[in-house]
Amino acid sequence: MSQGHDSHHWVVEEQRTLDATSSEEFDRIAFAMRALALLRPPMTVAVYPKTSGLSVEQGRDLCAEPAGTWAMLGIGPNASRAQIALAVAELAPEGRRPWLLDLLVRAGP
DSSP, X not given: OEEEETXXXXXXXXXXXXXXXXXXXXXXXXXXXXHHHHHOOSSXXXXXXXXXXXXXXXEEEGGGTTTOEEEEEEEOTTBOHHHHHHHHHTTXXXXXXXXXXXXXXXXXX
């Protein structure tokens, strides 16, 4: 999928929907934002509430080549802490993923 807007062109390279639910009560958006603050990914990331599920979209900003990347993380009201952590950890450089995933899953609300 590509989109032209003003002088920006975006390309979606990957889009996934993760299906895991939890009835645990916690602020899922705040959890994702804290995880992103720890991660500090080298990209622009938008986090938004969804009505169900958890989705991740990643792509490139063609006007910011070679390293202009972005991600959108949609978080449903029943997304599990582990699935949010996994989605955020996948935005990290590969060498940081294992310890970051462990840290995020063990983190409190």
